[in-house]
Amino acid sequence: MIMQTLVVVAHPERVQSGTQEFLQASAAPFKTVQWHELEAPFEKEAEQRQLLTADRLILQFPLYWYSAPAMLYQWLDDVWTEKFAVRAGNLNGKQLGIVVTTGVADQAYHAGEREGFTLDEILRPFQALAHKTGMTYLPLFPITQFGYQTDAQKQRLLVAYQRYLTEPYPRHFADTEKWFAEQLAQLAADHPDYQLLLDQFTKNADELEQLNDTLQMMRQNEEND
Amino acid sequence: MIMQTLVVVAHPERVQSGTQEFLQASAAPFKTVQWHELEAPFEKEAEQRQLLTADRLILQFPLYWYSAPAMLYQWLDDVWTEKFAVRAGNLNGKQLGIVVTTGVADQAYHAGEREGFTLDEILRPFQALAHKTGMTYLPLFPITQFGYQTDAQKQRLLVAYQRYLTEPYPRHFADTEKWFAEQLAQLAADHPDYQLLLDQFTKNADELEQLNDTLQMMRQNEEND
Structure with missing residues (x-):
């Protein structure tokens, strides 16, 4: 059976985002990848049905104050009911990946550096979410300072992103x-x-x-x- | 100068929350404590002015999926502009405390236990927020399973909470x-x-x-x- 991937994008300014545009184009050639941009209000049942179709779920968002944009939490609160996500075991065995974009350079995310904490630490709540729902937490996929990347860097990013969406895990x-x-x-x-x-x-x-x-x-x- | 405390409550079902009712009553005797329940949409300038009056800021919320309710992130995104919170240094030197309520027992928040991670780890994004804005991060104030607490436990909670809002730090x-x-x-x-x-x-x-x-x-x- 071929692995199905669902990319859930939470970006309040999606239309202006060149990064998201680039990522969507990168994902487009794959029939096994479904692209889903969040827009409130959320239809609980429809959103839940879509989650069920995915083997790998990607939450994709810009980092706002060391968290996701509010809309992602609204979606979680509305759609991921305790019954659906925990008691019924609907997400058990699926994979959870996080694609996080930030304007800050990689090196800043360390103790003693400007941001003070690693992205692994900052995004721990999503690891806890995976843990609770029985999902396998994938290594993060951070995209930092997309705007400053050269064409060669973007080409490498494209391939790395495509692999993150579609390649088996563990690698x-x-x-x-x-x-x-x-x-x-x-x-x-x-x-x-x-x-x-x-x-x-x-x-x-x-x-x-x-x-x-x-x-x-x-x-x-x-x-x- | 007497320390001023601002309690910012983010609870989508505030009216039904007995815990918040109890905490509000506990805070009420203190003239130096301001109680502010978030309600969208947010008036940026008014919210910013209120933040300026506080020496100690308390963010108070129930834990939803290892994060705060969406409204708190909306408030952060709308009110805490980069200019206001970082470049202008408006929050520098203030204190940041987190009062987090959860229906899960304390002991579950450990590696190997049911929740898998400590509350310190789960709430790391708020520590990063304090770090970025130059605020002093206070030890967390978790309230677990309020509904099951005896009267004696609640009395101790009342005093501990009052101290958390008003006592000098470090203690x-x-x-x-x-x-x-x-x-x-x-x-x-x-x-x-x-x-x-x-x-x-x-x-x-x-x-x-x-x-x-x-x-x-x-x-x-x-x-x-």
């Missing part, structure tokens, strides 16, 4: 390889020019696999030493 | 003693019956002070040993 090297092969195969289907790149990638992947086998053998020999 | 034993003496003096002024208790308290306080002096002397002798 194993083989999965990542498979993920890239699938993306290339998709591209090659639409644009024959990519076929050469895909052939090369597949060849490299085979070689890498052999190298990996050799490495495993060497490790085992060492351990048996 | 020194002498301040606590002075705080109780003042409360008794106030009571004695209104109800002459309390005069005897006040006399006894003052006498005990004097004896305690002498004992304390003796203790200090003994400690110094030990250190010089």
Whole structure:
């Protein structure tokens, strides 16, 4: 069964957000990714039904005063009833990812630095939410200072974001390889020019696999030493 | 100058909340405590002016999904502009206290227990807020399972809450003693019956002070040993 991902976007100024625009375009090629922008008031049953369809839930928002915008909490309070989210076990076994955007540089989120706390600490309430509802909490996906990123950085961000939405978790090297092969195969289907790149990638992947086998053998020999 | 305290209450079902009713009654005798229940929409300038009058700001709310109710974030987003709260330094040097109510027992807020995280961790975003705005972050004041508390527990809660709103920080034993003496003096002024208790308290306080002096002397002798 193919993993379904639901991206829930909470951004009071969504229309003006270039970051969200970029992320939406990055997610668009994936049929398994559903894009959902929050807008109050919330229809509880419809929102709950949508949650049920997802294997991976992404909460995506700008960091306002070390929390999400108010609309996300309104949505949680209205839709995530204790009965739905805890007692009925509806979210149990799903995955929870957080895509958080901020205008502050990464390095500021440390003890002794300007923001004083890590993003892991600041977003702990969402980890507690995952814990309570039986969801697997994914590593955070922070996007800092998008506006200052170069085109090359944005390209890397695009791929990293696509993987965050669609790649299996926990990540194993083989999965990542498979993920890239699938993306290339998709591209090659639409644009024959990519076929050469895909052939090369597949060849490299085979070689890498052999190298990996050799490495495993060497490790085992060492351990048996 | 006497310390002014502003209690900002964010509770979407304020009217039905027996806990908030109890806390409001507990705060009522203090002229230095201002009680402010949030209600959207917020008048930015009026809210900002009110914040300026406070030396100690208390944010008081029930814990919803490990965060405050949405209205508190709306208030922060609308009223605490970056200019007002950070660049102008308006909150710098003030104190920030959090009164959080929850239906879950204290013991559940630990690693390995049902909630998985401490309240200190869960409320870290408010500590980051204090850090950013130059406020002194007070120890949390959690109220758990108010509904199950006995009358005796509620009486202790009342005094502890009054102290949280009005006692100097950091707490020194002498301040606590002075705080109780003042409360008794106030009571004695209104109800002459309390005069005897006040006399006894003052006498005990004097004896305690002498004992304390003796203790200090003994400690110094030990250190010089």
